[in-house]
């Protein structure tokens with residue numbers, strides 16, 4: 001749950017604001033050194049144009065809702081915070097709404113967690129998320145990827161085209177938490193903060209699962225190897241006697 005008392009927020013730092021400078025290799029050494037002092041999590045905010053990706057990101061980073069955001073630029077922010085008592089350095093890439101963008105620019109490979117945003121007032125934006133997720137998994141079938149599904153603009157319920165059940169079902173299919181929120185509604189700021197933090201938690205959980213899985217797989221491998229060695233030595237003894 002959201003724990004505003006125990007959470008420290010730092011001023012967000014914008015790293016770039018240009019569609020042409022998409023490579024994160026442009027980070028300075030100073031920035032690299034700083035981010036290496038605590039766990040870093042790379043998050044990409046994805047979704048169709050106009051669903052509120054920038055509004056949500058800006059809400060999370062500054063608690064403000066500006067209303068109009070540049071529709072075509074893409075920005076990466078670095079933000080230090082604490083999630084469940086651990087310091088985390090978040091790098092958040094707010095993509096431009098051109099869905100093909102992520103595949104062109106390689107953010108898919110860069111990101112560890114995805115915040116998948118659609119608007120509850122736009123059915124097409126929901127269907128685009130389904131497609132994006134399929135493409136993402138096809139591109140990174142075996143890597144650890146955390147996701148959070150977000151249906152934004154729930155202040156516009158009268159124009160709803162995507163039900164909460166639709167969102168639940170898609171989240172189940174993806175295997176991720178689901179939030180219906182409004183970046184515009186000031187009452188929902190805690191929920192917006194929570195969903196970004198949950199991206200970090202999800203990633204931690206996935207990493208842990210992966211470690212457990214690989215350790216039990218290596219234990220299994222060792223047991224099989226021990227058994228085969230035992231069987232071979234028994235066969236040698238039998239043939240010698």
Ligand SMILES: Nc1nc2c(ncn2[C@@H]2O[C@H](COP(=O)(O)OP(=O)(O)OP(=O)(O)O)[C@@H](O)[C@H]2O)c(=O)[nH]1
Pocket residue numbers: 047048049050051052053054055056066067068069070071072073095096097098152153154155156181182183184185
């Ligand atoms: N009513 C309402 N409007 C919102 C909400 N979130 C964003 N908007 C508005 O929707 C429009 C698009 O928001 P953006 O945050 O620019 O959307 P985006 O997904 O970043 O769009 P691109 O950058 O073009 O991909 C703006 O006019 C916002 O004010 C919300 O929760 N409710």
Ligand SMILES: [Mg+2]
Pocket residue numbers: 053054055069070071072094095096097
């Ligand atoms: Mg935007």
